[in-house]
Amino acid sequence: MISIHNLKDPSGPILFDGGFGAALQHRGLTSGTPPETWNIARPEEVRKLHAEFVAAGSAIIESNTFGANSCRWHASGERAPLGLVIHEACRLAASAADAKAVVAASTGPLGDVLEPYGELSREQGKHAFREQYSMLKSEGIRVLLIETMMSLDEALLALETAKEVGFDAVGVTMTFEPGPHGPRTAFGVAPAEAARRLSEAGANIVGSNCGSGFDTMRIVAAEFLEHAGVPVLIQPNAGIPVVGADGPMYPETPESFGEFLQELYETGVRLLGGCCGSGPEHIACAKAALRRHSVGGHRINI
Numbered sequence: 167m168i169s170i171h172n173l174k175d176p177s178g179p180i181l182f183d184g185g186f187g188a189a190l191q192h193r194g195l196t197s198g199t200p201p202e203t204w205n206i207a208r209p210e211e212v213r214k215l216h217a218e219f220v221a222a223g224s225a226i227i228e229s230n231t232f233g234a235n236s237c238r239w240h241a242s243g244e245r246a247p248l249g250l251v252i253h254e255a256c257r258l259a260a261s262a263a264d265a266k267a268v269v270a271a272s273t274g275p276l277g278d279v280l281e282p283y284g285e286l287s288r289e290q291g292k293h294a295f296r297e298q299y300s301m302l303k304s305e306g307i308r309v310l311l312i313e314t315m316m317s318l319d320e321a322l323l324a325l326e327t328a329k330e331v332g333f334d335a336v337g338v339t340m341t342f343e344p345g346p347h348g349p350r351t352a353f354g355v356a357p358a359e360a361a362r363r364l365s366e367a368g369a370n371i372v373g374s375n376c377g378s379g380f381d382t383m384r385i386v387a388a389e390f391l392e393h394a395g396v397p398v399l400i401q402p403n404a405g406i407p408v409v410g411a412d413g414p415m416y417p418e419t420p421e422s423f424g425e426f427l428q429e430l431y432e433t434g435v436r437l438l439g440g441c442c443g444s445g446p447e448h449i450a451c452a453k454a455a456l457r458r459h460s461v462g463g464h465r466i467n468i
C-alpha cells in the first residue's frame with residue numbers, strides 16, 4: 167500500500183480510481199438520485215465497485231461522499247442522517263480497500279453560491295464544510311479531496327476549513343471548460359491562477375477533475391505543472407458525454423483513456439485517475455499503458 171508521504175512527494179505514478187456516480191448509474195442508479203443513497207440502499211453494489219477499482223490497480227480509492235454535505239443533501243430532499251451516510255461510505259470503502267489501497271474522502275461543492283454572488287454566507291458555507299470534514303475525520307479518513315470546484319473563493323474556504331479540521335493531506339481539484347482565452351472554470355478562474363492560489367493556501371495536491379475532454383485537460387494539466395508548487399492530480403472524464411436514451415455515453419474507450427493518462431504521466435503528472443465515464447476497465451488500461459511505456463529508459467513500476 168502506498169504511504170501518504172508518497173502521495174505528497176511521488177516518485178512514480180500513483181493511480182486513483184474512476185468516476186463513482188456515473189458508474190453507479192451504469193449499474194442502475196436512477197439519474198437525479200444522489201449516489202450516496204446507495205451507501206445505505208445498495209451497500210453491496212458500492213462495495214463491489216470499490217473492490218473492482220482496487221483489483222484494476224487503484225492505489226487510492228475515494229469514498230462515496232462527494233455530495234454528502236448538509237447544503238446539497240438537504241436540497242436533494244434526502245432524509246437519511248448525514249452521519250450514517252458518511253459512516254457507511256467509509257466502512258464500505260475501507261472494507262473493499264482491504265489494506266491494499268488508501269481510502270481518500272471525495273467531497274465537492276456545496277451546490278449554493280457564496281455571497282456576494284449568491285445567497286450563502288461564508289459562515290453557513292464554512293459550517294457545512296466543517297460538519298462534513300469532521301464526520302469524515304472521525305471515520306478515520308486521513309486524505310481529503312475537494313473536487314469539481316469552480317469557484318476559487320469556495321475552494322479556498324473549503325481548503326481553509328479542511329486544514330483546520332486537520333488531515334494528513336488535502337487535495338483540491340477544479341473543473342475547467344474550453345473558452346476563447348483558454349480553459350476557465352464556470353466562474354472564470356484560469357488553471358494558472360488556481361494552481362498558484364491553492365498551492366500558496368496550503369493544499370498538498372492540486373489539479374483538475376471532470377471537465378470537457380482530453381484536449382482541454384491537456385492544456386489544464388500543463389498549466390498546473392508549470393504553476394503549482396505541489397504534486398498535480400489529474401482525473402479526466404472519459405471524453406465529453408453524448409446524452410442518449412440510456413443516459414450519457416462517454417466516447418473514450420478504456421484503451422484511449424489509458425493512453426491519455428500515460429501521456430499525462432510523461433509530461434510530469436504523477437497523480438492520475440478518472441472522473442465521469444471512467445470505470446474499473448479504464449483504470450486497468452491506464453495501469454497497463456503505464457507499464458508498457460518506459461519513461462527516460464526506466465520501466466515504470468506500478
Ligand SMILES: [Zn+2]
Pocket residue numbers: 185375376377403441442
Ligand atoms: Zn466528472
